[in-house]
Amino acid sequence: MMRFATLLKHPADWMTGHGEETSVVLTSRVRLARNLSKSPFPGWSRKKDREGVYLSLREKLESVPGMKDGFSHELCDLDPLQKQVLVERHLISREQAARSEGSGSVVNRKQTLSLMINEEDHLRIQAIRPSLQLKDAFKLAHAVDQRLEKVVDFAIDPTLGYLTACPTNLGTGMRASSMLHLPGLVLSDQIGPVLKGINKLGLAVRGLYGEGTESLGNLFQISNQSTLGESEGEILDRLTKVISDVALYELQARKKLMTEDSIMVRDRIGRAAGNLSYAHIITSKEALNHLSMLRLGADLTLLPADLVESCDRLFMETQPAHLQWRAGRKLEPEARDMIRAQMIREQLQSSLPPAIDLSGKES
Numbered sequence: 026m027m028r029f030a031t032l033l034k035h036p037a038d039w040m041t042g043h044g045e046e047t048s049v050v051l052t053s054r055v056r057l058a059r060n061l062s063k064s065p066f067p068g069w070s071r072k073k074d075r076e077g078v079y080l081s082l083r084e085k086l087e088s089v090p091g092m093k094d095g096f097s098h099e100l101c102d103l104d105p106l107q108k109q110v111l112v113e114r115h116l117i118s119r120e121q122a123a124r125s126e127g128s129g130s131v132v133n134r135k136q137t138l139s140l141m142i143n144e145e146d147h148l149r150i151q152a153i154r155p156s157l158q159l160k161d162a163f164k165l166a167h168a169v170d171q172r173l174e175k176v177v178d179f180a181i182d183p184t185l186g187y188l189t190a191c192p193t194n195l196g197t198g199m200r201a202s203s204m205l206h207l208p209g210l211v212l213s214d215q216i217g218p219v220l221k222g223i224n225k226l227g228l229a230v231r232g233l234y235g236e237g238t239e240s241l242g243n244l245f246q247i248s249n250q251s252t253l254g255e256s257e258g259e260i261l262d263r264l265t266k267v268i269s270d271v272a273l274y275e276l277q278a279r280k281k282l283m284t285e286d287s288i289m290v291r292d293r294i295g296r297a298a299g300n301l302s303y304a305h306i307i308t309s310k311e312a313l314n315h316l317s318m319l320r321l322g323a324d325l326t327l328l329p330a331d332l333v334e335s336c337d338r339l340f341m342e343t344q345p346a347h348l349q350w351r352a353g354r355k356l357e358p359e360a361r362d363m364i365r366a367q368m369i370r371e372q373l374q375s376s377l378p379p380a381i382d383l384s385g386k387e388s
Contacts, residue, residue: 026087026094026095026096026097027094027095027096027097027132027134028096029096029098029103029107031096032096032132032136033110033347033350036338036341037114037135037136037137037153038135038136038137038155039052039136039137039153039154039155040155040337040338040341046155046156046157047155047156047333047337048206048276048324049205049206049207049271049272049275049276050156050157050203050204050205050268050272051155051156051203051204051205051206051244051337052153052154052155052156052203052204053153053154053155053156053157053158053159053161053162053201053202053203053204054115054151054152054153054154054162054201054202054203054204055151055152055159055162055163055165055166055199055200055201056149056150056151056152056166056199056200056201057149057150057151057166057167057170057197057198057199058145058146058148058149058187058189058190058194058198058199058200059146059147059148059149059150059170059173059177059179059180059187059198060146060147060148060179060180060187060188060189060190061078061081061082061147061148061177061178061179061180062178062179062180062181063178064077064078064147066146066147066190067124067127067128067143067144067145067146067147067190068145068190070127072126072127074127075126075127075128075143076126076127077127078127078142078143078147079099079127079128079129079142079143082142082147082148082177083097083099083129083131083142085173085176085177086131086140086142086173087131089140089169089172089173090172091133091134091138092131092133092138092140094134095131095132095133095134095138096130096131096132096134097129097130097131097132098129098130099126099127099128099129100117100121100122100124100125100128100129100130101125101126101128105122106346106349106350106355107350108122109122109345109346110346110347110350111130112346113341113344113345113346113347114136114341115139115153116130116132116136116139116151117130117139117141117144118141118144118149120144120145121141121143121144121149124143124144127142127143128141128142128143128144129141129142129143130142136153137152137153137154137165138150138151138152138165138166138169139151139153140169145189145190145191146189146190146194146198148173150166150169150170150173151166152165152166152169157203157265157268157269157272159201159203159261159264159265159268160261160265162201163199163201163257163261167257185253186198186253193250193251193252194252195252195253196251196252196253196254196255197252197253197255197256197257197260198252199249199252199257199260200248200249200252201248201249201260201261201264202231202246202247202248202249203246203247203248203264203268204233204244204245204246205244205245205246205247205268205271205272205275206242206243206244206275206317206320206321207219207243207244207245207271207275208243208279208317208318208320208321209275209276209277209278209279209282209321210274210275210278211243212278212282212289212290212293213278213281213282215274215278219271219274220245223247223267223271226263226267227249227250227251228247228248228249228250228264228267229246229247229248229249229250230245230246230247231245231246231248232244232245232246233246233313241309241310241313241314242313242314242316242317242340243314243317244313244317244340247264247267247268247271248264249263249264279321279324279325283325290321290325291327293318294318294319294321294322294325294327294328296318297314297315297316297317297318297319297322298318298319298322298328298377300315301315301316301319301369301370301373301377302370302373302374302377303370304366304369304370305363305366305367306359306362306363306366307362307365307366307369308358308362308365309343309344309345309361309365312339312343312365312369313340313343316336316339316340316343316369317336319332319336319373320332320333320336320337323336328377329376329377331376332373332376332377335372335373335376338372339368339369339372342368343365343368343369345361348361348364348365348368349361351368352364
């Protein structure tokens with residue numbers, strides 16, 4: 026089985042695919058909620074029940090193709106910092122990180138599949154792909170689900186579909202979402218009406234780490250809210266259409282800003298580049314917001330194209346738990362802010378030219 030250090034050594038597969046298709050939609054994720062038919066749901070179960078479910082499911086999950094040489098651990102064997110790193114990588118949820126005995130995670134080497142045992146439900150099958158690939162993510166998760174259905178007796182009702190701990194997940198048990206980078210809509214003050222329109226369509230908009238988290242770095246998650254009364258295909262089609270529309274609005278907003286207010290855009294990007302290149306203390310929130318502007322500059326071809334991948338990697342690696350894991354010790358916020366600034370300076374040194382001309386004028 027893969028060691029924790031090995032898991033973090035390489036960026037996730039979905040973090041390295043970049044280009045025009047990931048200019049707005051960074052990643053797509055599909056999660057299937059499943060429960061065992063003859064065991065109490067995790068929220069109602071005793072420690073003995075949870076551990077029995079964990080042992081029963083872990084063996085079956087590790088036998089799924091592609092999972093054998095992956096990362097597999099019970100969460101009580103991990104320290105709080107390791108669990109938080111997995112949250113920052115979107116490999117377990119914040120809710121699962123708070124659990125211990127009988128709760129675990131099985132992750133494949135590419136980090137495209139994460140199988141969570143005894144989170145809110147007995148099993149959460151999660152697949153992540155780069156860009157707007159919701160249907161590909163579903164195929165990945167569905168293949169695991171179909172294999173497990175041959176050896177696991179899931180709780181299914183003929184009328185309600187898959188039975189879940191939370192009523193909002195009844196039916197398909199599927200939550201599908203995409204992470205979008207929307208600086209154009211934010212800078213042009215159009216983000217409010219767009220998000221309101223998304224909510225009116227029955228979809229949810231959340232921050233970087235899902236429900237209850239704020240949007241940082243102009244990153245927004247858009248997901249389905251209903252799982253009952255529609256098939257997986259219908260939900261995915263509707264969500265894909267809305268996300269495609271939002272991505273188009275974002276590209277139009279960027280184009281309009283560059284036509285009507287390019288000095289403001291160039292100024293924001295230049296200030297972000299200056300801060301990231303020379304700051305010696307930088308908070309997580311500030312770093313995300315500046316990296317967002319830097320990524321926008323690269324997408325608009327005002328800055329080198331390789332900055333897109335650097336920014337995507339730094340979005341994650343500058344988060345508190347990742348910084349502390351890299352440092353090999355727990356750090357106070359002030360120390361994290363200094364190490365974060367140093368890491369960003371070092372990693373951007375080769376990509377950012379010493380003097381950046383964002384004027385757009387011919388020399």
